[in-house]
Structure formats: C-alpha cells, structure tokens
Amino acid sequence: MDIIDNFIGGELTPPADGDYLENICPATGQVYGKIPNSNDADLAKAISSAQEAQQTWANTPLEQRSDILLKIAQLIEEHIDELALAESLDNGKPISLAKQVDIPRAASNFKFFANAATQFASESHAMPGDAINYTLRQPVGIVGCISPWNLPLYLFTWKIAPALAAGNCVIAKPSEVTPKTASMLAKLCLDAGLPKGVLSILHGQGQQIGRMICNHPEIKAVSFTGGTQTGGQIATELAPRFKKLSLELGGKNPAIIFSDCDFEHTIEQVFRASFANQGQICLCASRLYIQREIYDKFKEALVKKAKQLVPSDPFNESSKMGAIVSKQHLSKILHFVELAKNSNANILCGGYQITLKGELENGFYMAPTIIENLAIDNACNQQEIFGPVITLTPFDDAQEAITLANNSDYGLATTIWTQDINKAHHVAEQVNTGIVWVNCWLHRDLRTPFGGMKNSGLGREGGNEAMRFFTEAKNVCIKY
Ligand code: NAD
Numbered sequence: 001m002d003i004i005d006n007f008i009g010g011e012l013t014p015p016a017d018g019d020y021l022e023n024i025c026p027a028t029g030q031v032y033g034k035i036p037n038s039n040d041a042d043l044a045k046a047i048s049s050a051q052e053a054q055q056t057w058a059n060t061p062l063e064q065r066s067d068i069l070l071k072i073a074q075l076i077e078e079h080i081d082e083l084a085l086a087e088s089l090d091n092g093k094p095i096s097l098a099k100q101v102d103i104p105r106a107a108s109n110f111k112f113f114a115n116a117a118t119q120f121a122s123e124s125h126a127m128p129g130d131a132i133n134y135t136l137r138q139p140v141g142i143v144g145c146i147s148p149w150n151l152p153l154y155l156f157t158w159k160i161a162p163a164l165a166a167g168n169c170v171i172a173k174p175s176e177v178t179p180k181t182a183s184m185l186a187k188l189c190l191d192a193g194l195p196k197g198v199l200s201i202l203h204g205q206g207q208q209i210g211r212m213i214c215n216h217p218e219i220k221a222v223s224f225t226g227g228t229q230t231g232g233q234i235a236t237e238l239a240p241r242f243k244k245l246s247l248e249l250g251g252k253n254p255a256i257i258f259s260d261c262d263f264e265h266t267i268e269q270v271f272r273a274s275f276a277n278q279g280q281i282c283l284c285a286s287r288l289y290i291q292r293e294i295y296d297k298f299k300e301a302l303v304k305k306a307k308q309l310v311p312s313d314p315f316n317e318s319s320k321m322g323a324i325v326s327k328q329h330l331s332k333i334l335h336f337v338e339l340a341k342n343s344n345a346n347i348l349c350g351g352y353q354i355t356l357k358g359e360l361e362n363g364f365y366m367a368p369t370i371i372e373n374l375a376i377d378n379a380c381n382q383q384e385i386f387g388p389v390i391t392l393t394p395f396d397d398a399q400e401a402i403t404l405a406n407n408s409d410y411g412l413a414t415t416i417w418t419q420d421i422n423k424a425h426h427v428a429e430q431v432n433t434g435i436v437w438v439n440c441w442l443h444r445d446l447r448t449p450f451g452g453m454k455n456s457g458l459g460r461e462g463g464n465e466a467m468r469f470f471t472e473a474k475n476v477c478i479k480y
Contacts, residue, residue: 001032002023002032003020004023004033004034004036004179004180005203006046006201006203007183007186007189007199007200008045008046008049008200008202009045009200010195011196012183014036015037015039016038016042019036020034020035021037021176021203021204023090023180024326025092026091026092026322026325026326026364027088027092027313027323028362028363029327029362032089035176035179035183035204036203038202038204039212040212042202042209043171043202043216047142047171047216047218050142050169050197050198051142051169051218053196053197053198054139054169054197057164057169057195057198058139058168060167062118063118065114066114066115066118068192068193069110069111069113069117070111070114071193072110072185072188072194073107073109073110074107074192076106076107076110076153076157077107082184083153083181084098084103085098085315086181086184087152087153087178087180088322089180090149090152090177091149092278092314092324092325092363092364093314094314094322095316095317096318097276101151101154102151102153102154103153103154106154106156106185108446109157109158109161110157112161113162116464117165117166120467122134123135131478131479131480132480133476134476134478135474136474136475136476137467137468137473139166139167139168139471140166140220140221140244141169141221142169142170142171142218142219142220143163143169143219143222143470144171144173144214144219144221144222145171145172145173145222145223146206146213146214146222147159147175148175148225148226149175149177149178149325150277150280150281150282152178153181155225156172156174156181156185159223159225159461160172160199162467166467166471167471168221168470169198169200170200171200172200172201173201173202173209173210173213174203175206176203176204176206177325177326178325182201183201183203186199206230214238215237215238217241219243220243221243221470222234222238222246223469223470224246225247228384228410228456231249231457234247235247246459246461247457248450248452248456248457248461249412249457250282250410250455250456251282251284251413252286252381252383252384252409253283253284253285253410253415254285254289254404254405254408254414254415255270255274255285255287256289256395256402256405256414256415256416256417256427256431257270257290257294257298257417258398259292259293259294260419260420261294262419262439263294263297263298263301266439267301267302269417270285270288270302270415270417271306272441273285273415274288274302274368274388275306275321275368275390278322278323278324279368279385279389279390280324280329281442282413283412283441283442285390285441286385286389287391287404287405287408288302289393289395289405290393290394291396291401292396295392295394299372302392303349303370306349306350306368306369311323311354311367321368325364327364330353332385333366333386334352336379337369339378339379340374343378344373344375345372346371346372347370348371348372348392349368349370350366350367350369350388351371352366353365353367354366354367366388367388369387369390370390371390371392372391374393382408401427402427402431405433406430406432408454409455411433411434411452411454411455412433412434412451412453412457413434413435413436414427414431414435414437415436415438415441416431417438417439418439419439432453432454433453434449434450434451434453434457435452448463449462449465450465
C-alpha cells in the first residue's frame with residue numbers, strides 16, 4: 001500500500017486526525033494507496049509554518065530564490081522516469097505522454113519562473129518638473145494554489161513556481177484523484193534546499209481542505225484551476241473577502257477547419273487536439289467545425305484514425321491512449337454520449353466503454369468517439385464533456401464558422417486551420433476565446449497570457465501575468 005503524507009514545515013506529516021482517503025489506479029480500477037483527508041488542524045500547522053518562513057523567503061536575494069527553483073527543475077528532470085510512472089499510475093495517462101509532455105513541462109515551469117523573477121522589473125512614471133512615481137511589486141504573502149487531476153504535476157507547478165519565484169509562501173493542494181507526483185515534488189523541493197515552511201502540500205477533498213485553504217484569512221490570494229462550477233463556488237465565497245483570485249476553468253473548444261487547410265497536417269494535429277490524454281485537457285478541441293467542401297473527406301480520415309486508436313495498457317511505452325481518470329468520470333462521459341444517442345445524432349465511432357484483459361479488466365477505458373448531426377444546442381455541443389468525445393458540424397463560410405464557434409458559454413481556446421493568413425487573422429480577431437492557435441495546438445510559449453473568457457475563467461496566468469498576480473503593486477509618488 002502506497003501511503004502519501006502531507007508536506008508541512010519541511011516534513012512529511014501524517015494527517016492530524018489520522019484520516020486517509022483511498023487512492024485508485026484508473027488503469028486497473030484497484031485501490032493502491034492512501035492519502036491524507038486533511039482538515040483544519042493540518043491547515044493550521046501549514047499556516048503557522050508559512051508565517052514563520054514568509055518574511056525570510058520574501059527577503060531572500062532574488063538570485064538565491066532563483067537558484068533554488070532552478071535546482072528543483074533539475075531534480076524533476078533527473079527523476080523523469082519515476083515521476084512519469086507515478087503520473088501514469090495515478091491518472092491513467094500513457095506513460096510516454098507523461099515522459100514527453102507532463103514531466104518535462106513541469107521542469108520548464110520552474111526554469112521559466114526562476115528566470116522570469118530575475119527579469120521582472122517594476123515600472124516608473126515621471127511627471128516632468130513635478131514628481132516621479134515608481135511601483136513596488138511585493139509578495140502577496142501566503143497564497144493558496146489548487147490544481148486538478150488532468151495534468152497533475154504540470155498544472156500544480158504552473159502555479160507554485162511563479163508564486164514561489166515572486167517571494168510568497170504557498171499552501172498547495174493537488175487533486176485528491178492524482179496526488180502522487182505532488183508528494184514526490186515535496187521531497188525534491190527539500191533536496192533542492194527550499195527552506196522549511198515556504199511550501200506546504202496538503203492532500204484531501206476539495207470540498208473540505210480545498211475550501212478551507214481558499215477561505216482561510218491568512219491566505220491572501222488563490223490561484224485555482226478546475227471545473228467552472230467549483231470556480232463559481234470559490235468566487236462566490238471569496239467575493240466578500242477581497243482576496244486576489246485567478247480562475248482557470250473549463251472549456252468547450254472549437255476547431256475551425258477551412259477547406260484550404262494543409263489536409264494531412266490538419267488531420268494529424270486536430271486528431272491529437274481531440275484525443276490527447278483521452279480528451280482530458282482543458283484545451284482539447286471538442287467541437288469541430290469543418291468547411292462543407294471537405295467535410296466528408298475530413299470526417300472519413302478522422303474516423304479511420306479514431307478506429308485505429310485503441311485504449312491499451314498505459315504503462316506500456318507504445319500506448320497512445322490510456323484510461324479515463326475515474327469510474328465516476330467515465331460514467332459522466334458515457335452519460336453525455338447517451339444524450340447524443342437519444343437525439344438524431346450519428347455516432348460515427350466509439351461511444352462505449354472498453355474492457356481490457358488481465359490486470360486491466362477493471363480499468364476505466366473508453367473508445368474514441370465521434371458524433372455528427374447533433375443539434376447545436378444539444379448538451380454534447382454545449383457542455384464540457386472532458387473525455388474522448390468530439391462533435392462534427394459543417395459550415396459554409398468564415399462568418400458562419402465564427403458564429404458557431406462563439407455559440408458557447410465557454411471561451412478558452414480556438415484552433416484555426418487554413419493556409420490563408422488573412423482569413424486566419426480575421427477569424428482570430430473575431431472569436432471570443434483567451435487563446436487562439438493557427439495551424440497548431442498546445443504550442444506553448446510560457447511568456448504569453450494564458451486563460452479564458454466567459455465561463456472559462458477570470459484573469460490570466462503565464463509570464464508577467466502570473467508575476468503580477470502573485471505580487472501586490474504599490475505606487476510610491478515622490479514630489480520634488
Ligand atoms: P474540480 O473543480 O472538481 O477540482 C479541481 C481542484 O479543486 C481539485 O484539487 C479539488 O479537490 C479542488 N476543489 C474542489 N472543490 C473545491 C472547493 N470548493 N474549494 C477549493 N477547492 C476545491 O475539477 P477537476 O475535475 O479536478 O478538473 C477538471 C476540470 O478542470 C475541467 O473542467 C477542466 O476543463 C478544468 N481545467 C481547466 C484548465 C485551464 O487552464 N483552464 C486546465 C486544466 C483543467
């Protein structure tokens with residue numbers, strides 16, 4: 001039995017009242033470990049260790065802070081195999097994906113913000129002949145970072161790294177569904193020389209310890225990535241407390257595929273955007289709008305590829321599709337497919353659970369699913385499914401594609417596929433999403449603003465946006 005503990009005051013610490021939750025491996029459906037069901041007593045300890053560490057950490061020379069973060073990045077890279085295996089065990093993702101994407105990008109997050117902090121300059125505003133203003137950007141204090149299960153270490157570090165780089169102490173909570181790599185990170189942080197109390201990691205349920213972290217009066221800012229409903233609850237509860245709040249929430253992302261796209265490249269990339277990580281990436285394309293001239297050809301090529309993508313043992317290096325993260329999540333995805341089946345939709349492929357053999361027979365696997373002829377207002381076209389399910393809809397011209405793409409409560413990411421650069425610029429300008437990729441997907445430059453409009457969130461992460469979020473701006477005006 002794999003037992004995970006909290007990380008408080010530089011030590012692995014069992015939960016105050018000895019209560020643990022089960023940790024389940026999605027590939028086998030079996031319980032393989034226990035994690036703390038943390039409560040307010042655990043949080044109180046974490047807060048007091050952060051209070052002890054805060055001033056010293058904030059005053060630690062920038063280069064020293066940066067060196068520690070670079071060391072953490074290096075240690076993540078050195079432990080890539082163990083971390084990738086842990087990620088696959090907890091999440092069900094193919095181990096090759098964890099090795100190529102999740103873990104290297106977690107290291108990049110620390111590297112990037114270690115350097116970003118040293119380049120983060122504050123501005124000054126001269127009032128000629130009168131006064132000079134300069135802006136101090138000081139650490140917020142103790143901040144809460146809460147992350148989801150789909151890209152566990154990648155998104156956990158995407159918050160922690162800028163928060164620490166900016167001189168804050170952090171109380172972080174990974175998803176209770178995928179706690180393992182966060183607990184391994186604790187050990188790496190200690191080995192890298194991160195002082196005690198600067199980072200605490202508390203495990204447990206969102207509605208219990210997650211909520212307690214957000215609401216604790218000593219937590220001055222909350223950076224949250226997760227579902228839109230949870231984000232709404234947090235925003236409601238925190239509004240009267242005037243905390244800084246960053247929300248990265250769900251998506252229902254359109255892919256707009258024009259007939260003049262580079263066909264082979266687009267098929268490859270749109271397929272990846274649809275089904276990578278079993279479709280469980282907030283940025284995955286789930287509504288595909290295809291120009292009518294190439295609709296049938298594109299559909300056939302996509303369905304052919306989907307039929308060849310068979311879920312398999314995620315621990316096998318050759319696996320391209322692993323397990324859905326949990327039994328509950330699989331049921332939710334299948335429920336959406338039922339709604340589509342009950343309408344006039346065509347299920348072109350998939351739409352069902354898959355049972356693998358041997359040790360994997362109780363795992364949570366699902367065939368890639370492609371649906372067409374679905375009303376635009378059907379739940380499968382409007383709500384986030386967050387699984388290997390996409391819908392196809394034809395369009396005639398750019399204006400219709402823009403209208404369809406914007407017909408959503410969400411506004412996270414759009415992909416546009418065309419070789420006409422003027423058309424790409426026009427559509428990019430018109431779609432209401434925080435991120436637009438043209439002829440690519442998940443092509444990330446960590447300096448760029450990252451986040452969504454509408455129900456996809458509030459605020460932006462990445463680069464200076466994150467550094468600004470994790471600091472308080474104070475203007476000093478000097479009259480001469
Ligand atoms: P979730 O909202 O259920 O949980 C996210 C995290 O919040 C978990 O750690 C959970 O324990 C915690 N939590 C739950 N209730 C809480 C509360 N009341 N207060 C504080 N913390 C609480 O989401 P999930 O199912 O883990 O993740 C999937 C969702 O995350 C999807 O909607 C996906 O689109 C979204 N997501 C968004 C982005 C983005 O960058 N926009 C990235 C990845 C995932």
